[in-house]
Amino acid sequence: MQEYTNEERVDTEGCANVTDLLVRRVRSHPDHIAFDVAHGPAWRPVTTAAFHAEVMGVAKGLVAAGLRPGDRVALMAPTxxxxxxxxxxxWFAGGVVVPIYETSSDEQVAARLADAQVRLGIGGSASHVEALTKGFQAGGLRTLGVWSMDARPGADLSELVLLGATIEDAEIEARRTRATLDDIATIVYTSGTSSAPKAAVITHGNFVGEVLAVAAAYTEVVNDRGNTVIFLPLAHVLARGLQLICLAKGMRIAHLSDPKQVISSLPALRPTFLVVTPRVLQKIDAAAASAAQEKHLGALWEVARRTGVEWGRFAEARDAAVLGPTSGAAPRAPLGLRLQHGLFDTLFYTRLREKLGGRIDYLLSGAASLDAELSLFLRGAGIPVIEGYGLTETTAPITGHRSGAIRSGTVGVPIPGATVRIADDGEVLVKGVGVFPGYLHEADNRDAFTVDGFFRTADLGSLDEDGHLTLTGRVKDVIVTSGGKTVSPAVWEQAVESNPLVAHAVLVGEGKPYLNGLVLLDPDSVRDWASRRGIGDLGCLKPPLTGALSINDNRLADAITGVVKAANARLARSEQARRFAVLLADLSEAGGVVTPTMKLKRAAFTAGVADIVEGLYHGEGLPA
Known part of the structure; x- marks a missing residue:
């Protein structure tokens, strides 16, 4: 059994609950710009004091509407x-927040409202207000009303502020200070990739401890000299945790509701830090390669990319030499590498950084594992990526690379006050300030924790001697073939998914004599790929409303075959896919195969394509 603890102390004294994070910032830096708010084509700055005043106004309205301390309020809106x-x-009014993904179906909304016994709703647009209203009606819940963030006569946030005009500041202060670190701050439903979503109870102490721990570990990244853009769903705990950290430490925040607008907005917003998913980084890498191809510089780009990877590898070795137990002067890169890197920095890397706004100090990648080679290349291009790992149940990151100590292929070391343990069967167990006390329903807590209080993540991993965690798969995804071979499919799947044409990859073979693969295409990437090659008949690819469609195009088959062969080359024969199918499915939440955060519902997906899987074992599909 492996175990590593970060002994750095997290001091939560002086913070009675999560609202103190804002109150302390208002008192110390009232005029600091906290937010950039979209205002037509421009961005309007909002100070910490102005934000606090708006919070107070809405809090008073909630009290006037009848919200009682401990009542639960649903939030359903885009970021x-x-x-x-x-x-x-x-929180200022004493309530508990229940976030609902804006893409949720009417049935999901109704289920969340009833399960959490929500009393009041706030929706983003008219459609969200309607969904919440119908959800309350479906559950027969007594409600205090549903209010809109968009303008809506008699029922928007401005009307709510007017409703609370007679509520005194002292009443809000009494409500605000009522909660302790042990009280519930929010109830967040898990994504449900392998089972039904569970209601995770996250306390004020979880948020406060997480914010202070991450802020202490990343002072070079999160500070009042920088700014960021949040485009991940605020219904997800990662984006909310990031928002709290930035607000507490004075990092300026801009919100974007449409992730497709992010790249075009970066030159204007010029962030110093971004939280992204590996998929975003894969698309940035692919776009840079395509731009080089269009300028007939494809071969030179490949050399530039290899040079970036080599520089990233050197940079990590240099960091290890400087920070290691026998640390000394930083070694210098070989002359040839320095010359090549300088040339390609001028030709390619600088332009890549400019695409991200030109001021990025660090990216943070989460939600899935990042391909090590892509991490190394971005480091070599002057865009270091801090990879982290966390779950809803850990209130966002439980591990992360330290700035200046990135180790590609791992997800970093425990944050201050956290412990990571690897059980005898390889499962990752965690304990720390951000780890939640449990699920709302006691039945869900059975087997969720070890007898000594560690949360069982259901992820598989290992620790190195310095505490860096490497993830190797999911406990429930392990495949046992008919020959008794146990295989974790994560390495093959992540290798295939590193190609931007691929949205998801699944290795199958439970109880079968060998393994086969399912490759689920990313429709947008395929259209871009086809357009660049002048292939018109792929531009109209339409996924089916249910299930998945097999794609039998020779041009795509050739492209994906190369990806699968490269993934197979990393593994032993018994861990490789023999045959594979190229598929297209509806990748919106409505399609039923992905969660609101775009993670694949593995069991639901494979059940829906059972006939295709069976066909692979009868010679159908493509040979790998």
């Missing part, structure tokens, strides 16, 4: 500034 206002206003 936007008003979400931040509503989140804090609910």
């Amino acid at each position: 936007r500034y008003e979400w931040a206002i509503a989140d804090f206003a609910i």
Whole structure:
């Protein structure tokens, strides 16, 4: 059994609950710009004091509407500034926040409202208000009303502020200070990739401890000299945790509700730090390669990319030499590498950084494992990526690379006050300030924790001697073939998914004599790929409403075959896919195969394509 603890102390004294993070910032830096808010084509700055005033106004309205301490309020909206206002206003009024993904179906909304016994709703647009209203009606819940972030006569946030005009500041202060670190701050439903979503109870102490731990570990990254853009869903705990950290430490925040607008907005916003998913980084890498191809510089780009990887590898070795137990002067890169890197920095890397706004100090990648080679290349291009690992149940990151000590292929070391343990069967167990006390329903807590209080993540991994965690798969995804071979499919799947044409890859073979693969295409990437090659008949690819469609195009088959062969080359024969199918499916939440955070619902997906899987074992599909 392996175990590593970060002994750095997290001091939560002086913070009675999560609202103190804002109150302390208002008292110390009232005029600091906390947010950039979209205002037509421009961005309007909002100070910490102005944000606090808006929070107070909405909090008073909630009290006037009848919200009682401990009442639960649903938030259903895309990522936007008003979400931040509503989140804090609910806490200032003494309530508990229940975030609902804006893409949720009517049935899902109704189920969440009933399960959490929600009393009031705040929606982003008219459609969200309608979904919440119908959800309350479906569950027969007594409600205090549903309010809109968008303008809506008689029922928007401005009307809520007017409703609370007679509520005194002292009443809000009494409500705000009522909660302790042990009280519930929010109830967040897990994504449900392998089972039904569970209601995770996250306390004020979880948020406060997480914010202070991450802020202490990343002072070079999160500070009042920088700014960021949040485009991940605020219904997800990662984006909310990031927002709290930035607000507490004075990092300026801009929100974007449409992830497709991010790249075009970066030159104007010029962030110093971004939280992204590996998929975003894969698309940035692919776009840079395509731009080089269009300028007939494809071969030179490949050399530039290899040079970037080599420089990234050197940089990590240099960091290890400087920070290691026998640390000394930083070694210098070989002359040839320095010359090549300088040339390609001028030709390619600088332009890549400019695409990200030109000021990025660090990216943080989460939600899935990042391909080590892509991490090394970005480091070599002057865009270091801090990879982290966390779950809803850990209130966002439980591990992460330290700036200046990135180790590609791992997800970093425990944050201050956290412990990571590897059980005898390889499962990752965690304990620390951000680890939640349990699920809302006691039945879900059975087997969720070890007898000594470690949360069982259901992920598989290992620790090195310095505490860096490497993830190797999911406990429930392990495949046992008919020959008794146990295989974790994560390495093959991540290798295939590193190609931007691929949205998801699944290795199958439970109880079968060998393994086969399912390759689920990314429709947008395929259209871009086809357009660049002048292939018109792939531009109209339409996924089926249910299930998945096999794609039998020779041009795509050739492209994906190369990806699968490269993935197979990393593994032993018994861990390789013999045959594979190229598939297209609806990758919106409505399609039923992905979660709101775009993670694959593995069991649901494979059940829906059982006939295709069976066909692979009868010679159908493509040979790998």
